[in-house]
Amino acid sequence: MTNEQYQEKIKLLKKWAHAYYVEDNPIASDEEYDRLYHEVLDYETENPADVAEDSPTKRVGGIVRDEFSKAKHIKRMWSMEDVFDRNEVVEWLERVEKNIGECEYFCEPKFDGASMNLLYEDGKLVRAITRGDGVVGEEVTDNVRTIRSVPLSIDYKGLIEIRGEVVIRKDDFEQINEERLEAGESLFANPRNAAAGSLRQLDSSITAKRRLVFYPWGLGENTLEHRKLSEKMDYVYTLGFLEPPFAQDCKGIDEIEAFYRMLIEKRDEIPMMMDGMVLKVDEVAKQEELGYTVKFPKWMCAYKFPAVEKVTQINAITLQVGRTGVVTPVAEIEPVNIEGAMVSRATLHNFDEIERKDIHIGDSVIIIRSGDVIPKIIKVLEERRDGSEMIVTRPTVCPTCNSELLDEGTLIKCQNLHCPDRVINSIIHFARKGCMNIDGLGSKIVELLVKEGIIKDILDLYFIKYEDLEHLEGFKEKRINNLIGAIQATKGVPLYRLLNAMGIEHIGEVASKALALEFGLDIVDATFDTVVALDGIGEEMANSLLEFMRVNHDFVLQLFETIEPTVEEKVEAEENPFKSKTVVLTGSMSVSRGIIKEMLEKLGAKVSGSVSKKTDYVVYGEDAGSKLTKAESLGVKTLTEDEMRQML
């Protein structure tokens, strides 16, 4: 690298850092930033005489924004050195232990959020300051007061700076972006930016709505006399602060590596975004012995996780036709490896989303894949466009059957009931778990049966004969008999399961239950007024049901005749505290949630999957996550499983 190239790279790093720290709106992925940062660092190590004074390697990242008043930290705040693999950890440990001898490391998750310094004086929260440049930060006390996990007063009278991470849970982050998309606002690239952006609001009521959470990880000024950091933190938790889900003292590389592997395994189930593990020399005296560089403490480092966010390019947009005819656009992306899996497609929910996110074919985008979540495009990097990108046009004809599409605005639909994609997907839906649950009838088989002309709808399934399947490749006697047997075995299912399996738009399991109970087989002739009168059924659902029954009237009657679903008698539940109440279950309980759900439904409760203001109770078990927090933030009554049982 020439000095000129070095200067260019610093310029780019500073530009990226500004977008990230000041605008809360990154224009590069962390991985790209880290790579460039380390190129710069390598150059500086080899050419110490050339090091620029304003190099990002020499300072703590943030800059204080003018809209806020500035406040000084009593003790400085730091950035952190990062290491990326086992070898680098080993080197880091050697460097440390050469100076202070063998020691214990306090290890905990590195949550990806915004750094925060809370100053308590005489037991009261007096100031909350962002990290800023490490010396001076932005005073955001009013905003931080809205965070429920920040105690406004504590049982400790001394002056103390409690430091930690303000985070947004992954599902809350998604919901915020959902809402921003609806409102036509720009999207947050990740939970970290959402947390930082929510803290830096001039209007605290906006911060209050964001459901921020505070996890302490350290201390600044304090007079606590514990010998170890972990002991000080244990004391801090007793003051009313949240304790991170995992933390451990480790000795030596093997223990550190084992804890790191365990955290990576928990990565998807922990509701907060983690980007690594932090290891710190636990003994305070030894920390001070090691000291600090201009930028970070020498006694701690971040052992980073593999990136879940990548930058890639959209090569094309393809279309998928679902069972209800809705045409869903899918982004075909330049394949990238995310945590060991090659990702080549990402869903785009609908065409409005493409317009609102302003997605062009050829765009560079940041995509994220975490847990079971389908890869998602979270941000378009507009400033990387070169003019060759192409606008995505709304389709007017079905990609499968060529019939004209109905453009309803948000949704675009193929209305042809015989469209092969619709037929195949509705049969796949019918057979799947949670619907009719037909063993051995997966998507590949359904496709085959439709293509071979053996079935053209769900009713045909019940008339498949042995001879129909005999000539198909891979179908031997046993398999044929099993499949036909599995289909026939679904005769007599409860009516609600059949309704749910028909795949009527907007009508899910809960609505199907209510409808089956109220109307029985007369559901085919239900009227709008009687349907909307039911609890939990809105106009959109009623319209969708009626339209479905209008178009498929005779077909549904034939289905009933063939399948003979069981119709449940409507019995009024006796009076009890859960009758007519809406209940949400979360976390793991003494028995499966399905069993508890059934029990509550027998008592006349409606068991719903998501928490809202209308929820009466949230019953929670162990490891309850965001639903519980949401209930608390909405003021919904929460019960442990035991408390629920005691009420009966």
Ligand SMILES: NC(=O)c1ccc[n+]([C@@H]2O[C@H](COP(=O)([O-])OP(=O)(O)OC[C@H]3O[C@@H](n4cnc5c(N)ncnc54)[C@H](O)[C@@H]3O)[C@@H](O)[C@H]2O)c1
């Ligand atoms: N995408 C971009 O354009 C861009 C730009 C700049 C920086 N970045 C990212 O930011 C990182 C550098 O930022 P940084 O210097 O603020 O460092 P950092 O964010 O990687 O680490 C320091 C921070 O970690 C936080 N932290 C979380 N858990 C902690 C724990 N248990 N103990 C102590 N601290 C904990 C603290 O808030 C602390 O300030 C880079 O690695 C890069 O990934 C990205």
Ligand SMILES: [Zn+2]
């Ligand atoms: Zn079609």
